[in-house]
Amino acid sequence: MTEPLRLSKRMSELGLCSRREADEWISRGWVRVDGIIISELGSKVLPHQHVTVDRQASAEQAKRVTILINKPMGYVSGQAEDGYKPAVVLVNGASRWKEDKSVQEFHGSQLRHLVPAGRLDIDSVGLLVLTQDGRIAKELIGEDSSIDKEYLVRVQYHHGAKLPDSELRRLNFGLSLDGKPLKRAIVKWQNEDQLSFTLREGKKRQIRRMCEAVGLKVTGLKRIRIGKITLGDLPTGEWRYLNIDENF
Known part of the structure; x- marks a missing residue:
């Protein structure tokens, strides 16, 4: 260069x-x-x-903060749309997780320029990152990001008793969306009706579209990890700060 x-x-x-x-x-x-x-x-x-x-x-x-929230169903990740509220409205003093170990004190100025670093669909739940720090946003959603994300996905199969192993292999590698091949994923059964997905990309409604391609219907989707940061015991609708000794 x-x-x-x-x-x-x-x-x-x-x-x-x-x-x-x-x-x-x-x-x-x-x-x-x-x-x-x-x-x-x-x-x-x-x-x-x-x-x-x-x-x-x-x-x-x-001074810029990064907030981890357990997003409930019915909230959008970013700007309000179609009458649905953005997840940031859940961030206030009363909804902070009581077990948050950060010494950071909450005040309203932390809501300014607090934007999602990645998204969760309105009908998906789990770990959502809201940040004021452009470095973290770039790390998580920049073009060169290598941070993986893990999801638990409850599914129903409509073409028989069980998804064939060949279709499970396609979920791991072999599918395309929008005319482009997807990066290799790690997809495996957790139990008889739940899969875990680990992805290094995040196309719009990617997991749902991947499942549709092999005859699966998603009935529940929860993100439980982004890089090294896990959802853990954070209750639904509550939030905590990303600590200074934590990184993705």
């Missing part, structure tokens, strides 16, 4: 922040390239140039 590229994109590639945060920091004069303050949006840099951020940026970033 020898061509110049936007400073905001380079900062995102370096893991310093998200592109949105980068533009904000650049406009505030918090970004330096080879020791020189760069405050013009759209500025470009070469890959060998040294990019640093001032302490104000690092201090502001440290």
Whole structure:
């Protein structure tokens, strides 16, 4: 890579922040390239140039929170739609899990710019990540993300007594959606009517569409893990902070 590229994109590639945060920091004069303050949006840099951020940026970033919520059915992950409420409305002082070990105190400003890093369908439940930190959003849903996600999926089979082993193998590898082959998954039976899915991608309604392709109907879907973070005993409709010693 020898061509110049936007400073905001380079900062995102370096893991310093998200592109949105980068533009904000650049406009505030918090970004330096080879020791020189760069405050013009759209500025470009070469890959060998040294990019640093001032302490104000690092201090502001440290204040940003990441929240783990056990999303109930009937809530959308992001913006309100079709009369359904977004999961963020569940985040308040009263719904914080009593066993949350974080020393972080809740206040309303933490709801600003709190966005889902990944989604769960309205009829799916389980672990949902809401974050103010662009680095975490990039880690979980960026193009280069390698974080896997685990789901428990209750199913019914409509073409016989039991799903053939050949179709189970197709769920693991061999299906395509939207004209593109899916990445290899880990799909196995948990019991006679429940599968576990471990995926490294998250196309819209992917698991439901995968199941439809092999004759399965999904009757329940719950996300129980994202990377190293598990849902654990977090009650439905409650939330906790991602601790500083935790990572995905």
